[in-house]
Amino acid sequence: MEQATFGAGCFWGVETAFREVPGVVDAAVGFMGGRTVNPTYRQVCDGNTNHAEVVNLSFDPSKVSYDQLLDVFWKIHDPTTLNRQGPDVGSQYRSVIFTHSPEQAKAAVASRDALAASGRAGRKIVTQIEPAQPFYRAEEYHQRYFEKQGGGAACHRIS
Numbered sequence: 001m002e003q004a005t006f007g008a009g010c011f012w013g014v015e016t017a018f019r020e021v022p023g024v025v026d027a028a029v030g031f032m033g034g035r036t037v038n039p040t041y042r043q044v045c046d047g048n049t050n051h052a053e054v055v056n057l058s059f060d061p062s063k064v065s066y067d068q069l070l071d072v073f074w075k076i077h078d079p080t081t082l083n084r085q086g087p088d089v090g091s092q093y094r095s096v097i098f099t100h101s102p103e104q105a106k107a108a109v110a111s112r113d114a115l116a117a118s119g120r121a122g123r124k125i126v127t128q129i130e131p132a133q134p135f136y137r138a139e140e141y142h143q144r145y146f147e148k149q150g151g152g153a154a155c156h157r158i159s
Helices: 011-019 041-045 066-076 102-118 145-149
Strands: 002-008 024-032 052-059 095-099 128-131
Touching: 002 011, 002 066, 011 024, 011 052, 011 066, 011 145, 052 066, 052 095, 066 102, 095 102, 102 128
Parallel strands: 095 128
Antiparallel strands: 002 052, 002 095, 024 052
């Protein structure tokens, strides 16, 4: 198994989208990239921790490649809006790829640059690409939120 971590706005929709990808073995919502150890959802929402809402994936690279996961990432959110996805505003909703290896970093940069060169994004891509930091799992009621609530990935575009 390998790990991948993506922030693309509200983590509920990101988790739902990635859970549907064959080869993704697990997806957990939580926080990464901030300065507070083991932050709560409320602390992150208050905007003082600098964490992003993320989904940490375990995936089987024999069934799904990291490049395929990157393709999903680009399709489910708008990588051109700074600290915002739809109605959600704040640095915790930033577009970010946290990489777990030099190979992931290289693939993420190549993928971002290819999207930018294609013009499909429409505007400048603001997605950050950073080395993975400690992942802090969000409270249990956030895990599989839409599944528990009977809803879908309404806060994300699926194309």
